[in-house]
Structures are given as C-alpha cells and as structure tokens.
Amino acid sequence: MSSMQALENARAILAEADAKLDKLRGIEPYLIDLSLRENPVGSNVGQTLADKLSILPKLRAFGFKHISLGTLDYDMPDELEVDDDFMRHLHAHDIDMTGCFAFTALGIEKDGVFTPSPSQGKLKNYGVPNTVHEIYLSKDGMAKYGVYDFETLCRSLPASIRWLQENIRGDHGGAPRIFINIVDGCDAFASNLEETCQALALLAEQPIAGVTIEDDRGTFLPFQVGAYVKVIRNFLPPPFKILVHIHGGAGFENASVMEALLNGADGIWGGLPKRAAIIGHASIGELLANLARLGNPHVESFDMENLLPLATHLQELDEKGAVPDDLPILGHNAYRLTFTAFRQTTHRFMDLAPEMLGGRYGYRVCAVISDWPVIAHRLSEITGRSVDDFPEKPMRQMIRLMRRDLRAGERIDYDKPPQLLQLYERAKSNLEQPGPPSSSADHVSTLS
The missing domain is CATH 3.20.20.70 (Aldolase class I)
Structure with missing residues (x-):
C-alpha cells in the first residue's frame, strides 16, 4: 500500500469517528x-x-x-x-x-x-x-x-x-x-x-x-x-x-x-x-x-x-461526607493539576475546563511528576500569597530535594501543607548555603 493510499484510509477511518461526534x-x-x-x-x-x-x-x-x-x-x-x-x-x-x-x-x-x-x-x-x-x-x-x-x-x-x-x-x-x-x-x-x-x-x-x-x-x-x-x-x-x-x-x-x-x-x-x-x-x-x-x-x-x-x-x-476525591469529572482531584501539561482548556478539542461546570483548577503535589509551576500554585493555595512570591529557582530546588528523598528511601506526602512548607524552607536554605546534597532525615523525622 502506498503512503498516499494509507493516508486516504486514515482520513476515511477518522471520518467515521467524526460522524459519530457530529451525531x-x-x-x-x-x-x-x-x-x-x-x-x-x-x-x-x-x-x-x-x-x-x-x-x-x-x-x-x-x-x-x-x-x-x-x-x-x-x-x-x-x-x-x-x-x-x-x-x-x-x-x-x-x-x-x-x-x-x-x-x-x-x-x-x-x-x-x-x-x-x-x-x-x-x-x-x-x-x-x-x-x-x-x-x-x-x-x-x-x-x-x-x-x-x-x-x-x-x-x-x-x-x-x-x-x-x-x-x-x-x-x-x-x-x-x-x-x-x-x-x-x-x-x-x-x-x-x-x-x-x-x-x-x-x-x-x-x-x-x-x-x-x-x-x-x-x-x-x-x-x-x-x-x-x-x-x-x-x-x-x-x-x-x-x-x-x-x-x-x-x-x-x-x-x-x-x-x-x-x-x-x-x-x-x-x-x-x-x-x-x-x-x-x-x-x-x-x-x-x-x-x-x-x-x-x-x-x-x-x-x-x-x-x-x-x-x-x-x-x-x-x-454526610465528601465526594470521593478521584471521581472522574465530579471529584475534587479531577481538576487538581499534578503536572501543567494535564490542564484542560476552553479552546482545545475534547477538553472541558472546570470553569464550564462551575469549578476551577486546584493543584496537587506528587513527588514524582509535579513540575515547578504546580508546586508554586500549591504553595500559593496553602499560604494565601501570590503565586509570583514563589519563583522558579527555589521551586526547581524543591523538585531536586523530593527526588533525593525518594532515592534515600524516604516516602513523604508533600501535598500536605506542613510537609510542603518544610520542603520549601529546605529548598531556600539549600540555595542560600551551597554544599553537598541535603538529606531530609533531620527535617522530616516527625513527618514520615
């Protein structure tokens, strides 16, 4: 089959899907x-x-x-x-x-x-x-x-x-x-x-x-x-x-x-x-x-x-209790971003931004995947301060520290406000005092 024929077949297949969407x-x-x-x-x-x-x-x-x-x-x-x-x-x-x-x-x-x-x-x-x-x-x-x-x-x-x-x-x-x-x-x-x-x-x-x-x-x-x-x-x-x-x-x-x-x-x-x-x-x-x-x-x-x-x-x-967090569409975590690329928008095909349903985006820190804007927004949520108060450099240092903690065998829920705030302080301290990689052991012994 030629590449041109394969392309035409692809168009025909997707046309069937488009017809279903139209219906x-x-x-x-x-x-x-x-x-x-x-x-x-x-x-x-x-x-x-x-x-x-x-x-x-x-x-x-x-x-x-x-x-x-x-x-x-x-x-x-x-x-x-x-x-x-x-x-x-x-x-x-x-x-x-x-x-x-x-x-x-x-x-x-x-x-x-x-x-x-x-x-x-x-x-x-x-x-x-x-x-x-x-x-x-x-x-x-x-x-x-x-x-x-x-x-x-x-x-x-x-x-x-x-x-x-x-x-x-x-x-x-x-x-x-x-x-x-x-x-x-x-x-x-x-x-x-x-x-x-x-x-x-x-x-x-x-x-x-x-x-x-x-x-x-x-x-x-x-x-x-x-x-x-x-x-x-x-x-x-x-x-x-x-x-x-x-x-x-x-x-x-x-x-x-x-x-x-x-x-x-x-x-x-x-x-x-x-x-x-x-x-x-x-x-x-x-x-x-x-x-x-x-x-x-x-x-x-x-x-x-x-x-x-x-x-x-x-x-x-x-x-007489909360909606399960991880329920699709209707759950609390359905619109809490863990990674910026997961954001749904009002202009992209098949997306549904939470604002269309009366919701708004929140943020959830996951040790393995969260990028620095998510961490900055989560800090803004829990402190009430502007997201601009949390610049890129210390946020990236927080990512480094989370990776080091996991490699050291330490499993910490950084989405919880006390843990995240302590991680933020560690990151700022690391940036202010360059030296060998920090261990979290002295900082999180009461949190794990």
Whole structure:
C-alpha cells in the first residue's frame, strides 16, 4: 500500500469517528432526573422529607424538565417511605408537579379482572402526573421479581397501561406520559430474545411515551448495550423515546451511554451526582459534562456553571461526607493539576475546563511528576500569597530535594501543607548555603 493510499484510509477511518461526534453534538438529550431517589438509595443515610423539599426547587432551577419524585413499587408497600410523604406533601400543598414522574409496578389481569398494583393506586392518590412503569422480561426476572409468566405479562401490560391512561391526570390535565422500564433489559436481550422482541412489538401498539432499559449490575459491555438499543429502535421508531440507565459495576457505564446514544437512544435517567444503588452509575452530571466537551449546544439549556457545585452539594447531603476525591469529572482531584501539561482548556478539542461546570483548577503535589509551576500554585493555595512570591529557582530546588528523598528511601506526602512548607524552607536554605546534597532525615523525622 502506498503512503498516499494509507493516508486516504486514515482520513476515511477518522471520518467515521467524526460522524459519530457530529451525531452526539446534535442530540437534544431527554433526561429524567433521579437525584431524589437514585442517589439516596445508594447512600448510607438517605434523604428526609425536609431534604427532598429543599432539593426539588434546586433541580428545577438547574433546568430539569423531567424529574422523578421517587419510587412507589417497593417491597412492603404498607410500610411507607419518605418518597410517599414527599409526594403526599406536594399534593396536599398544591405544589406544581408538572413534568414529574414516579416509578410504579405492573398491575395484573387474571380471569378477565384487572387489579392495579398498590403503586398505581398511590400514583393516583398522590396526584403524580407521569410514571415509569416497570416490568421484567428475563425468565429469572419474571419469576423472581415480577411474579408472573410471559403470557400473564402480555395480557396484563395493555390493561395496566389502559388503567393508567384512564385514572392518572397528566401534565396540565392531559394524558400521562408512560415509560415502560425493562428493569432487567440487558439480561432479557441476552437470555430471552424472542419473548423480549414480542413484548417490544406489543409496546409499539400502546399509547406510551417510550421504553427504558437498565444494565442493573453494570456488567454488559458498551457495544452490547448499543446493540440492544438498536433492536429496540427497530421496533419503536420515533416519536417513541428510548432511555437507558446504566450502573457502574465494571467501569463501562459512561461508554455504554455513548454507545446507546449512537445507536438510537434519546437519553438517560439517573441522578445528577455519581452516587447510585451499587457503586455509582452513568450520572446525568457526567453525561452533560461529556456532551459539553463535544460542543453539544443543547446542554446550555441547563445551568452548567452550577453543575459541579450542585452535584457536590447533593452527594455530600446524601453521604454526610465528601465526594470521593478521584471521581472522574465530579471529584475534587479531577481538576487538581499534578503536572501543567494535564490542564484542560476552553479552546482545545475534547477538553472541558472546570470553569464550564462551575469549578476551577486546584493543584496537587506528587513527588514524582509535579513540575515547578504546580508546586508554586500549591504553595500559593496553602499560604494565601501570590503565586509570583514563589519563583522558579527555589521551586526547581524543591523538585531536586523530593527526588533525593525518594532515592534515600524516604516516602513523604508533600501535598500536605506542613510537609510542603518544610520542603520549601529546605529548598531556600539549600540555595542560600551551597554544599553537598541535603538529606531530609533531620527535617522530616516527625513527618514520615
């Protein structure tokens, strides 16, 4: 192959990637925020009624048009949850629930008689206008969690949707928006394809807004999730919406969302912060940040400059503790530079500067890699002095001393203010008193 042909092949390959970027840039994501449910179910403490009442207006102010108020299809429905108190409070005080959803379970038709699930009755009594209606389609899921067989499901699903249409008053008095969530969606496609496709064909005939699927353990690879979405789109063309909800089990979650979007999904449901039912999920905060990274103009309908502060506030509330430092995008260390070359800017392709999300760069000293500007900025942070007070020469001497300390077998956390300040004093002393290489032993014996 000639070099010219190889170059043309390279252009063709990258053109395919550019086409995918263009598609992601053009998507106006359909998002159902679950910060009032998804995030607290995975936290150690959860949310009180007062917490939820303070969170809802913040979500609206951020720009969410579709918000889940909570889940009504939980086990032991007679023992109420805070979600019940919250929805009852909103209803009793005539607080606007336009665009709001609650999760409900399938009602069952048997011998020609339809019995709505307790969650459906609550949805009606609480005045919630829309629902995400949950079903199972894998063999195990239907048997263990749905407690029905496929024949019963196919008989009950239209009846359950009809009950919702007849009994739930939607936004502004119209019909309710009904999403059917296949809780075990990925498992269903992988293990029960024929019946799953039959169910999709049935749903295509129903008055629903769309379908959502979950990877509820976060174990399926991105290309699998993309393929499952493509199958759904084959049965449910627009204007049906397709949403996904991906848990962070194996680290694929955000890549899986991108594959889903590229294969026909309209958006996701999830919380704004990372915290979720297992160890995290593909959060709305991460998706908005990644779409902003690509230059998607539709994210500007949200208060993007408040994304980091709001996501941080919500996770700290749920956890009664800090956001994990090393969380991508949303974590404290995501924008603490350890090396100047790692800085993301507003003008470089695929970068996302923290200022776009309401954050700013900080600095973290690592003994092996940090360059002198990082050290100078970190000293400025901890002393409150101007970065110009820490010139290049003593900063470079600090790098030399850190290398010497490690070679001498001394492991010191220089990012901590006392250690870094002591290193700074050593460096200045070394510069003022030339001599043999300094040993840190006399300086750090109480710090190691």
